[in-house]
Amino acid sequence: MNDHGRHQGTFPGAEHVDAIVVGSGFGGAVAAYRLAEAGRRVVVLERGKPYPPGSFPRTPAAMARNLWDPSEGLHGLFDLWSFRGTGAVVSSGLGGGSLIYANVLLRKPEHWFVRESPLPGGGYEHWPVTRADLDPHYDAVERMLQAQRYPFGLPPYDATAKTRAMREAAGRLGLEWELPPLAVAFAPEPGARPLPGLPVPDPPYGNLHGLPRTTCRLRGECDLGCNDGAKNSLDHTYLSAAEHAGADIRTLHEVRGLAPAPGGGYVVRYVVHDPRDEGRRTPTRRLPLRTITCDRLVLAAGTLGTTYLLLTNRSAFPGMSRRLGARFSGNGDLLTTVLRARDDAGGHRPLEGSRGPVITSAIRVPDALDSGRRVPGRRGFYVQDAGYPPMVEWLAEFAGVPGQFRRAAFFLLGRLRAVLTRSPQTRINAELAALLGDGHLSDGSLGLLGMGRDVPDGVMRLRRGYLDVDWTTRTSMAFFTGMRATMQDIARVLRAGYRDSPLWLARRVITVHPLGGAPMGRHPGEGVVDGYGQVFGYPGLHVLDGAALPGPVGANPALTIAALSDRACDRILEAPAARPGRTGTAAAPAPAPAARTVSREATGLSFTEEMHGHVTLGAADPAEGERLGRANGHRLMFRLTVTVDDGERFVADAGHEAAMTGWVSCDELGGEHLPVQAGWFNLFVREEDPACRRMRYRLHFADAGGNPLTLVGWKDVRDDPGADAWRDTSTLYVRVLEGHTGPAGDGGARVVAAGVLAIRLPDLLRMLATFRTRGPDGPACLARFGGLFLGELWEVYHELAGRVRVP
Template sequence: MAATHDFDYVVVGSGFGGSVSACRLAEKGYSVGVIEMGKRWTEADFPKTTWNLRKWLWRPGLKLFGFYNMRPFKHVMILCGNAVGGGSITYANTMLVPPPSVWNDGSWKGLADWEREMPAHYATARRMLGVAKNPILGDADHMLKRMAEDQGFGPSFYQTDVAVYFGAEGDAPGTLHPDPYFDGEGPPRRSCVGCGGCMVGCRFNAKNTLDKNYLYFAEKRGAKILAETRVVDLKPLGAADGSDGYELTVESSTAWLFKQRRTITARHVVLSASALGTMDLLMRCKNSLPAVSERLGHDVRTNAESIVGVRFPGNEHDMSKGIAIGSGIHIDDYTHIEAVRYSRGSDALGLIATLFVAGKGWRRIFAWLWNGMKHPIKFIRAAWPFGFARQTLIFLVMQTIDATLTFELRRRWFWPFTRLLCSAGMRIPTNIPLANVFTERAAAKFGGIPITSTSEILFDLPMTAHCIGGCVMGNDAAHGVIDAQHRVFGYQGLYVIDGAALGANLGVNPGLTITAMAERAMTFIPPRS
């Protein structure tokens, strides 16, 4: 057993759960190390458009050192972020509170008085993240409102709550202000210019990413961030239950050959590497952490999402202006649609767009091909990447209806050299019929072309940016991986505090809930004596 440790706490991952944990633990007087696989970014570093693949995509094996990752699995395509600040660097800023019903569903039901406890933590999260109602409505938002009114959903239209600094009333876009959130203790900020580039990295210092709040204060209080570093092993020191601390083996995440492998020791470890990252690490460490629950990898959820849209060829509209997700509507009690955009010129995602047709399986593929032959001009326009961001109103559709996946490590025929994280089990719904009807009607009414992704048409593969679960809460190890205080069953000083812990389908963007849950988790850890 080590007499001393390098850190009191090591936090693996710097997304919403990790940043909150690092900030609050440093505030309580602990020595904290934060291990982050991605790079550290500044406003000057971000790409101007998504065509700069080397700065946008995270694929170190291909020498792409950006912050946006697309991970295809058998059952779903998962979009995620890798950077100091985690997904906050590339997310769409949307900060919504889920309906109260989510606390009565899933594995966390009855583990706490959630409806009494959570409002205070949501309030703290909103304050720290600088959440405000979006005042900038662009063409995409106005068009969504017109579409909703045409189909009888007009009263449900809302402007999103977002983590963006809009400046003082009357400010010109881009006005510089000293820290507006933390009594002058935080970094200076500029007011939003409404360029629509939130998901390509904010180049104007208006987006409230985690490196401007939680991580900023964590570092001010002494936390050390180890960027471009991957954890490849985690094992207890001394006692098998982790009561003597843990040893983490780490290496460079961006090097091909000289990975500088080394070890770090910690009294406690917080796993906040995202749902995929946390599952993957715990599964790979099953030999050294054999008591981890067999529920690991189960109850993975995607917010029951679908991504469709309407493209308007020509120059009449500019759908790129505004906030990445500036507004939304509800089309029934379980389903809502958000208006999504990318900045002008960020057309790379147009490469995977295609003409929308309804249906499932082979019939859908044949219908798609038939429509392509019947309407070749429309077919080409739907898939033409150039002008995609300016012409396209993207619909992010989410539901509170539950559907789960299972993930596991196994060798694939095309890569037998090592085990890969793979999805398994029953398929989840690929599309949402009610949203499809809304999209087709809206396109027909307002002169657009309905679109979807080629992965959905050809491979029956839905997309999600909101993968949660896999290490969910439960009342014991037979029902979950962690308890209601985020402690891993069977181990001392080992926690899971990120989206992997969420025990039900939220039906809304999960960033605010992950932040609030992390704030709650930190209340159970006393200050350092």
Template sequence: MKLDFDYVVIGSGFGGSVMSCRLVEKGYSVCLLERGRQWKMHEFPRRPNEIQENMFWDPEDGKYGLMEFRDTPDSDVMTLTASGLGGGSLIYANVLYRMPEEFFAGWPGGFTRQKLEPYYDKVISMMEARPYPFNTDPYYQDTPKTAALKKASLQMQQHPAALTPAEFQLPPLAVRFEGEFPGHQTLNSHGAIQSKCNKCGECDLGCNIHAKNTLDLNYIFRARNLKANDGRLDVRTEAEVSKVEFLEDHYKITFHVPQFPSQEIVLTAKKVVLSAGSVGSTSLLLKMKKNGILPKLNRWLGQKWCGNGDLLGMVLNTKENLDPTNGPVITGAIKYSLKNYPDSFPHGMYLEDAGFPNAIAWYISGKVPQITGMIGALCLVGSTLKKYFRKILRLKTLTEINVGDDFASALDRGAFTRKAMVLLGMGRDRSDGVVSLQDDGQTVINWDIKTSSLHFDRLREEMKKIAQNLGGTFLDNPLTHLDKVIAVHPLGGCPMGDNEDTGFVNTRGEVFGYEGLYVVDGSILPTSTGTNPSLTIAAVAEFIADQIPAKTKVLESETKELLKDS
């Protein structure tokens, strides 16, 4: 039987993009299926009606946008994931941190920082990541929130559980800082057009000028344009997979356009790589098991879930203007090396500045009007009425004709948002969550914050110290008072193990019991990473791809000839 492809890859995030690219390089025919659309330059929603219609992914209510929010009522967690070609790279904050060596304790297969180091290097090179040029480029030196976080870190009293002093860092960012001026368009190393970062703070809403080094502009772009061998990549967006079946020696994949679920399309492939993320991959496999389609999936499916210790906080009414709308979302971080949990589970955490776009500042200013703006607006109305009455009464006036300053005074000055800083914390929480299906087929996450309270308590303590050093007031995420956190880095659900007694997939990402079925994404990480997990997910994907033999022999010189003439 002639199959459609050698591999079908489901999902285009940090696992699927890497696997697609490397498999094509090895000479395989690959079909990449992504449930969301491709977002080209200037296509991300910005106008109010566009935000309502195209920002959120909620197919049950007719929305097929960029972000999916999930809230399980009985759980202590909400999750945020992406839809679109490039997966989570479209809405993440660009940070590519390496996982500290001590956090690999308990990982199977001899995984260590040293083992992953060359694969970390590969990803950093492919995604052209480098630290925020705060110290070297005058344009980027004008980022008050970066300077404020650095200053606060130097003034902070060390945490009682600290093993080493807290350290301010400029983490590697997958953002394009090259160019002669903000917005300057040049080609990246793969031949894709990108713009120099203009510090708009819109990273988490999709970068409309393509200053973010998202996966569609490097790994996927490279794979689409590779002409060195017989490998090929067929990218199909708006393709939501509903079924993966094993048929003797190959797999049958059924998918549909999300807007037309009854119109199914079928592909066949020798092997399948599932890379739909912690929630997506686990959810699809749970449905396959429940419906008897993949009955041999083992008991570890849905286990070892965590939110990577994510916690949001706010600092308000700081002494100085921090201008959180000025700069990429994250520019700096404070690294904490701390004593272990009582049961010796390693602990550590990171605190990062998190900006927001101007649109959010205007929105907040409209919702929280300030006295100065209100007085200015009243004065403008009064001045206009005064001139009108003088006119109809034919009274002479010596008032100023140029009223530009009067209009400016009527605008809100944004002090509320300028004197603020968003804090994003993450670290080592416990991977004791469980992903399961309700009777109606909806996926739910059961995770209890209490077992990770040590982490969240320490994180809040440090956030309060930063607020104090900035001369501001700390505001906890209101959801935390309901024992609820928002996880933007969901991990686990298909954990790696040395054998089927300890995990769902082996250390090559292959599902126990199903040869040729792989899971390669954040769901296979057996613990929280502590750091932003994207780089570790991609590095593990690079490692797994490296274990797959090439279908065709490719000369090193040929692999460098990447791009077709355009």
């Protein structure tokens, strides 16, 4: 184990376990089970809540609250993200994405495990694993999730219109069609006859929800959460088995901080969301951070969650690859719709999108890499039937506004006529049927979900403390054009209309399969983790979710993520269990500013200063850090209030020391408005060189994950050739140190970052307007402070300079 973080202090009394798993999706659930089964002490930290059968919302009121934003009182299932070129839908709940995915367990095609495949703009996609490496683990995951194909050849499943239509379309277009394995219980147990609504017996490891389950009722509600428990989601399978093996699963526990622990292992900081806060706004940034340590840390919070955690805690991992945030991909996701299908005679053809599970079948379009099926330049993809719950069909019918208004008008006119003519016809069933319409719009329509090998050239970074993704469809346009052409061909052979998503007008897509951010590679210059998901340079730290993928899976990625996690666990369990010491050599934290005894008659003052500049992680020289930081757009700024309790004593004291409060903002250090916990300011401290004065800044703060940092800054005021008084008093050279250090401890602290800040003229004018005094003699206090400031400047730039220059 490494000894990074030795200045962060010890954690007396903190809980310690063998392994912490952050997140409970396909990577985390597999790791939790495998490690717990092997006898390791495992804690799973999941930010969302459990969803037993029957608890998934369906009513409009409940669905409106079924979103994740605890600061707004929302503890729901769906977590939606909108970036500049794309959007993403992910899950927050025990079981992760398995709660809302469409159950498909396809393997990544063998030839799509590309090696050194060039990408636009430089670089390449490279998979350090092969299909042969993963096949045994694919097998293991399929067994655990009890994969079954949709029983299309048996009644009542053979009447599924959308499955029949997809098979027919593939046949007419000469494309491959299949019934993919699904993690759905159609039969109560292997070998039994599939029928809807039959009781599903619990497996030997039990069911952590303790509620009954039934086989699939074909309601098309998979993506909203299965209230029947027919989905073999991770809570019913891997997580139940993990809990049975002794794993401690903690829901509503959201991880904020990560860091190497003193002496080895890792420290994790998290907050707990109180279920009683659901429905009301909560200042979640003020929730107390709790601490737990471990020998191994598995990050499996999903592509967005894991990458965000690593970015916000990057200051604690100085050796982490610069590829962090690279290789983002949406897995080629694209949703379109075929409308009003017709049969060969021109009559209405039902597609019944709401009958069956969401996805029943898949059409595969080959890649240029597929043996014997080479199409130059083509990046392969799948097109799958994308069903939906019945409520969507009602919405579709009522969305046809002109027709609905016309039918409503005819109905009202008919009832008015009956009243005026006193018609004896009291049965109005035909009129109501006409009001409802024929339903051909919803009955003859079907969503098409495409996914495949888009170009993984996106970059994830922090922007003003928020996760941002720089990815557009531009470099993947040939891929999307080919996919849309196939979807249009499917609509054509079904004699249906075709409609793109409204977002496509702006060439935007929404992905439900975001991938990348901490990609696998052969070395740190190529990736963040190795082929087993272990972070380069940090033994015992693993990324086992979609963030580790170096490019698109092409197929639905759930099975591949789970198989990669299963493979990684083999490697983890082959190694001897780590038992590093946790005492470390941590430096004692710096003392807080000394309490001063202030006379009731003392007069103090305060002012607020704002400075901006650039820094670079890993740089020790401020000038070099500023140069690189400016080139890469790595900004740092602070806003600080300097408070002098006693102006007279401040002037008389040789250290001229005052307290500082405020905040620091820097995406490279975790985000915006990081509060200063303690701060010291020294004005014009005399150095060994009598011709020099120094202004000193020392700020204790923490990154977004709670990892303690110290900003040490100085302004050198000396008379160099030229007019340099403004530059000297407005330029701050800074280093950011690991831990909270005092002046005596700086020599042993690791330098996290360095750079240069400056005060701009508009900021200086604003600062002058912030001067305030308190006490009986404000004008005199300001005069003393100003006299000190100007007097020291006069001495440096005139008197001392004159003594040096005149013989």
